[in-house]
Amino acid sequence: MLIAHRGIVNNVVKENTIPAFLGAINNSDYVGFELDIYMSKDKEFIIYHDLLLDNKFIWKYSYKELKRKGIIRLEDVLKLKTNKLILIDIKDVNLDIDKLSNLLNKYKKKNIYVMSFFNSVIKKFKNKTFKVGLLNYVLNSNKEYSYNFIGLLYDVASTSLITKFKEKGIEVFIYNVNKKDKFIYNDVYYIVDSTNY
16 A cells, blocks of 8 residues: 655645645545654644755744745644545654644544654653554564554565564554565555655
8 A cells, every 4th residue: 555755746746745645635546645743943843854944953943934935734734634544754853742642632533653763752652542653774673562563664674574563463664665666565554755656
C-alpha cells in the first residue's frame, strides 16, 4: 500500500502543503500521506521537513512569520476530511509531547501514526489514541521493541527482519522505494516520493 511521502508533489504543488495532501487524499492509489513536524517559537506545530529556513532554525520563527512563507500548521491538516492514514514524522527532539498528544487525541477518529528517529521522543507518549513507532535506519531488531510500527530503509530491510517484527504484531513501513526498484517484500506499508510514480 502506498503512502505519499510529504504528499503528492509536482512542478506546481510543493511538498508538505495542503494541495500535496489533498492530492494523496483524492488519489485511490494511496492509502495515506506522510508529513514532517516541528514546533514554532510560539508553540504551534508546523509542517516542514528541513531544520533551516533561510539559514535560520525553523523553531526560531513565529507561526505568523512561517505562514507568510507558505508553511502550514498540523491542525490544518488534521481538519481535512479524510480517513486515510496520516503519518507524522517528528523532526524536533524538543517538541512538547504532552501538547502534541492532547492535539492528536482530539482527532481520535483519524487514522494517525506518529514516528521519529528519536526513541527518546517516542517513549514519552502516554494515553494515546494513535499509533507510534520509530523511523529507524539502523536495524532495530531488539526483542523489547514495544511500539505499533517501525520504518525501515528499503536497502537494509530483509525478509527475516520484517518477519520478526510482523510476528510481534508490529506493522512494517519501508522507506526509500524508488520506481526503479523492484519491491520484493510482501505485507508491508512502504513510503515513496510521489514524483517517482
